Amino acid sequence: MRYLTISILALGIGIMGCGGGSSNIPTQISFYNNLDSARAAAARAGKPMIIEFYADWSAYSDTLETITFADSIVISLSKDILFVRVDSEQDTTLARQFAIAGYPTVVVAKPDGTEIDRILGYMPPNEFYNQVQLYLQGKEILEDYLTRLEDEPDNPEYLMLIGEKYAGRSDRTNAIEFYSRVLQLDQDNRRGLGARALAAICDVHARSQNYQAALEAANELIRRYPNSPEAENALALTGFFAAQSGDNKSAAAIYRTYLRQFPNGKNDWVLRRLADIEEKL
Numbered sequence: 001m002r003y004l005t006i007s008i009l010a011l012g013i014g015i016m017g018c019g020g021g022s023s024n025i026p027t028q029i030s031f032y033n034n035l036d037s038a039r040a041a042a043a044r045a046g047k048p049m050i051i052e053f054y055a056d057w058s059a060y061s062d063t064l065e066t067i068t069f070a071d072s073i074v075i076s077l078s079k080d081i082l083f084v085r086v087d088s089e090q091d092t093t094l095a096r097q098f099a100i101a102g103y104p105t106v107v108v109a110k111p112d113g114t115e116i117d118r119i120l121g122y123m124p125p126n127e128f129y130n131q132v133q134l135y136l137q138g139k140e141i142l143e144d145y146l147t148r149l150e151d152e153p154d155n156p157e158y159l160m161l162i163g164e165k166y167a168g169r170s171d172r173t174n175a176i177e178f179y180s181r182v183l184q185l186d187q188d189n190r191r192g193l194g195a196r197a198l199a200a201i202c203d204v205h206a207r208s209q210n211y212q213a214a215l216e217a218a219n220e221l222i223r224r225y226p227n228s229p230e231a232e233n234a235l236a237l238t239g240f241f242a243a244q245s246g247d248n249k250s251a252a253a254i255y256r257t258y259l260r261q262f263p264n265g266k267n268d269w270v271l272r273r274l275a276d277i278e279e280k281l
Contacts, residue, residue: 029069029078031085035094035113038084042111048136050077051084051107053095058103060122071125077132099170101207108135117141120168142166156185156193163200172204179204195221195228202237215241232258236267243277252277 032038035051042049052069054061068074069083077083088095088103098107098115106119106128117135119128134140142165149158163178182197189195198221205214218234218241225231239254255274258265 024079025072025076026078027075029075029083031083033085035084035086038082039113042082042109042113045082046111047080047082048111048116049082049084049107049109049113050132051086051098051109053086053088053098053100053103053105053107055088055103061104063122064104064106068123068125068128073129074125077129081132101168101170105168108132117165118168154185156182156191159185160193160197160200163197167200167204170207172208175204176201189225189228192228195225195230198224199230199234202234206237206241209244211241211244215245232262232265233267235261236265236270239270240273243273248277248280252281 031052032041038049038051041047052061052064054065086094088100098105102120104121106123108116108118110116116138117140119131123131131140138144142162145158145162145165149155149162152158159178159182163175163182166172166178167175179197179200182193183201186192186194186197198217202214202217202221205211205217215238218238221228221234222231222238235254235258239251239258242248242254243251252274255270255277258267258270259274
């Protein structure tokens, strides 16, 4: 539902920075490195927080910081929002507490630290700015979509978005429940959501290292939607899941099939994985 994020920037509407000149706008973001200190400061000032969970090895974490957080429009948010950085590999307890599913994850929180919603992965500056503004207005957050669903209980787009929200919180049970409802409503993949839902179910299982369930979801996607955009990636992943389950022989056969079917495929890692397996066979 990204169409909602465009109008805010285009119309110049926003919660932050609506009045006054630019003289008080900071030139760079000052990050807190301790969430407890940031939470105390946010409570005193009545300011919301942006909490970035990152990992040093994550290329997208680096891109978020060097591009998005270095852009003036995002920097302007720090006038009225406290920014916090959390090294998830160092503070594993906090990462578990927030059920971080991938990096980077940006949690937008109220002054008392209560989560409003989160942004998963890299997001360009203007889109990031708009998304934060919407979250602070209570729009496009999980509760917003759940409320919308009450009026349109069979809206597959809402169901898909809600599933993604739960998956981003590592709530696998609810994520799979909503993805499964999408699959039921778009069994012929006419909306392009059936294959997406199965791919998402596959991803949920993979992130929890349930590779057998992930393999079954990927195979079902290939069987039901062989011509979908998601089928190529699903085939490559079946090889990976087979290898993770200890079946290198099947994994190698799947990788070879993938390379025959998609000689110019987007999953260039398949060739490297196949070479590694062939050394062991």
